[in-house]
Amino acid sequence: AQKITQTQPGMFVQEKEAVTLDCTYDTSDQSYGLFWYKQPSSGEMIFLIYQGSYDEQNATEGRYSLNFQKARKSANLVISASQLGDSAMYFCAMREINTGGFKTIFGAGTRLFVKA
Amino acid sequence: EAGVAQSPRYKIIEKRQSVAFWCNPISGHATLYWYQQILGQGPKLLIQFQNNGVVDDSQLPKDRFSAERLKGVDSTLKIQPAKLEDSAVYLCASSRGGSQDTQYFGPGTRLTVL
Numbered sequence: 001a002q003k004i005t006q007t008q009p010g011m012f013v014q015e016k017e018a019v020t021l022d023c024t025y026d027t028s029d030q031s032y033g034l035f036w037y038k039q040p041s042s043g044e045m046i047f048l049i050y051q052g053s054y055d056e057q058n059a060t061e062g063r064y065s066l067n068f069q070k071a072r073k074s075a076n077l078v079i080s081a082s083q084l085g086d087s088a089m090y091f092c093a094m095r096e097i098n099t100g101g102f103k104t105i106f107g108a109g110t111r112l113f114v115k116a
Numbered sequence: 117e118a119g120v121a122q123s124p125r126y127k128i129i130e131k132r133q134s135v136a137f138w139c140n141p142i143s144g145h146a147t148l149y150w151y152q153q154i155l156g157q158g159p160k161l162l163i164q165f166q167n168n169g170v171v172d173d174s175q176l177p178k179d180r181f182s183a184e185r186l187k188g189v190d191s192t193l194k195i196q197p198a199k200l201e202d203s204a205v206y207l208c209a210s211s212r213g214g215s216q217d218t219q220y221f222g223p224g225t226r227l228t229v230l
Binding site: 033106 | 164224
C-alpha cells in the first residue's frame with residue numbers, strides 16, 4: 001500500500017545555509033512519481049520539484065534538489081542558501097502510476113523555520 | 117496563465133447546515149481534484165475527476181459529501197449536513213495529465229463548522 005513518511009515535524013535553519021527535509025515512501029509499484037510542495041501560511045500549495053521513479057539523475061529546480069535513493073525508498077528535499085521566505089510547511093507526495101489508480105498521497109509535512 | 121480559482125475563501129456554518137464550494141481549474145486541464153486538509157495534516161484526496169467522469173472517490177464520505185463537474189470544467193463540492201469534524205481547508209487542484217501529471221492547487225476554502 002502507498003505510504004509517505006515525513007519524520008521531522010519541524011526544522012530550523014539559519015538563513016543562507018542549506019537544509020534537508022526527509023521523506024521516505026513505500027510502494028510496490030515500479031512506476032511512480034515523487035513530488036514536493038510548499039505551503040506558506042497563505043495556504044496555497046506550491047509545486048516545487050518532481051522525480052520519476054525511472055529518472056536516473058536527481059531532479060533540480062533552482063535552489064531545490066531532490067536526493068533520490070531508490071533502494072532506500074527515500075526522496076529528501078534539499079534547499080540550498082535558505083531564505084526567510086522559505087519558512088513554510090513542506091509536503092512530500094507520491095503518485096503510483098500502475099497500481100495506485102493515479103491517486104496522489106501526501107505526507108504529514110515538515111514545518112521549516114528560517115532564522116535571520 | 118490563470119491559476120486554479122476557488123470560492124469562497126472562508127466559510128463559517130453551524131453543524132447540520134449545508135455548504136458548497138466552487139472550483140475553476142486551469143484552462144485545458146482535464147483532471148480535477150478535491151482534497152480535504154485538516155489542521156496539522158497533509159491533504160487527503162476526496163475525489164478525482166477526469167473530464168466530467170469520476171476516477172476515484174473512495175475516500176469521499178458519500179452519505180454527506182457530493183461533487184460534480186459539469187461539462188468537464190468547473191466543479192462544486194457540497195457537504196450536507198455538515199459535522200464538526202468537517203472543519204478543514206478544502207483544496208482544489210487540476211492537472212493536464214500524462215506521466216508526471218503535476219497538480220496545481222487553488223488557494224483553498226477554509227471551512228469552520230460550529
